[in-house]
Amino acid sequence: MIPLPTGHIAVIGSINVDFVCHVSRFPHPGETLHVRTATTGLGGKGANQAVALARLGAPVELAGQMGDDALAQVARAAMTDAGVGLRFVQTGGGDGTGRAFITINDAGENQILVHGGANMALRPDDVPALARALDGARVVMMQMEIPPDIVVRLCDQARTQDMTIIIDPAPVPPDGLPDALFTLATVLTPNETETQALTGILPTDAATARTAAAVLHQRGVECAIIKMGARGVFHSRRDGTDGFIPPFAVTAVDSVAAGDCFGAGLARMLASGAPLGQAVRYAAACGALATTRPGAAQAAPTAGEVEALLDSQGHCP
Template sequence: MDARPPGHVAIVGSINVDFVCRVAHFPHPGETMHVRDTTTGPGGKGANQAIAVARLGMPVELAGQMGDDPLAQVARDALSDAGVGTRFVRVQQGGGTGRAFITVNDAGENQILVHGGANMALHPDDVPGLARVLDGARVLMVQMEIPADIVVRICDQARAHDIVIIVDPAPVPPDGIPDALFTLATVMTPNETETQALTGVLPTDADSARAAADILHGRGVECAIIKMGARGVFHSTRDGASGFVPPFAVTAIDSVAAGDCFGAGLARMLAAGAPMDRAVRYAAACGALATTRPGAADAAPTAAEVEELLARE
């Protein structure tokens, strides 16, 4: 493995280009409607999280795969401009860079269609190269926008090196996530929809979130963090410690990538050695700020903005 500065956040995940449309309401089946605005920019949960970590002033390295099409340069430029390390990003010859088609309504809600492209073309033979990103890392972040078996293999290697593993189980595959990820995860961070898919419980308050978290602990998760958007965040550990972070008072206009920014804040704090309750509150502030501006990676807050919000609340 290459020599690396100690303490960085390693991310293995997806790299997309997002095409965002803003509309008054989501179209009904068969409806044709004009959009108010369109934007194109970097996306994919892996890239979003990497840019968000970099915005918070933490060294970050991303491993993944993009195509050799024109969209790849859009993604690579955005990552480089944000200060994300990309030397472990592979290029699939003849492949297409992942892309997402996002519709955002006036309530700030979103609907997202993703074509994985090169992200989903990763093969087990690629794992040794991807795993080089772990050398010197304190925290690993993974998501489910690359093949699940790749995620498991990377987490296996991270666990062998005592690296904190944050599993964002999004999007939950139709057949669920591999059982191994529940035991490999140091922290799992599902939102309401993902929590229901994984546990059968829809969390709407601290009590229902606790019930869902208990199921995750029973499956092996060491720390469960249940993100409930405007209802706050519940977190608990397998040894019985728990806490609740109420929602921050912000004006939300766009929830795209709020979960990615939450994860970035969590990773930044855990990499710095912060206790879990402080890390979750910091992460919740990052997620809240991300909802106050449009875009995916572009919505990620800076460390100064997060500290200002925390000081106000």
């Protein structure tokens, strides 16, 4: 049994309600398709990561903002049921609770449109309230579904408190990731598309991922973890040590929350004091399991399920 973190993990980021449509294939421009099934549920990278941590048994506090509307009630109920700490979630964002519109095809691929709503209404004077979630935390997770300048300010605060900072650079802002985040992040976890946006290199295997990681290290990244989906995961430190985790054999039906569950597994393990390679293996198992079931936050696996997969496929840390 892998030990739990001794302190809570802070997640600061987005809270959405997802509207999900399953289709046989993605429509062409101007084309109308019938939807096979449609569901509504909790989403947003911050909420997804927080729920995934709670399902892994880790103590977690979420900080963010929702609107003062019916969707906020839906999101709050789902997070409360999952066991997420919500003391630092504020309501009343002027643009309403965030929404995501997700289309998933028969191959398990997804296309996502996000309306940030209250997530993107955060302002610099909200930072002190959000930063309270950092007190007593060993690890903080952040993403790019809140304003980039807010992420930078929060990372600055986290640095003064000597904690591990995990940044999922998704979605990469139109103007690129702020330069400060390359040096402020302890760990940066882009997927293939985000890696290409940040480095100009599309990673398709360990060799191309290593080349892309070198670019990230040149920009100041201490630890780069490049997620390549069914091609595996590459991890690299600025000191030159690296490794590759092969993919787990699972039947994917929906990849919506895979990256968020990966991040939660990584944070849980790093907060428990695990070495990087072991943490990445565990995280990869979390991400793989998330693809085997539909939905975003509700697709997160339990610690028992993750350990069973590690045992069964010979990746046991």
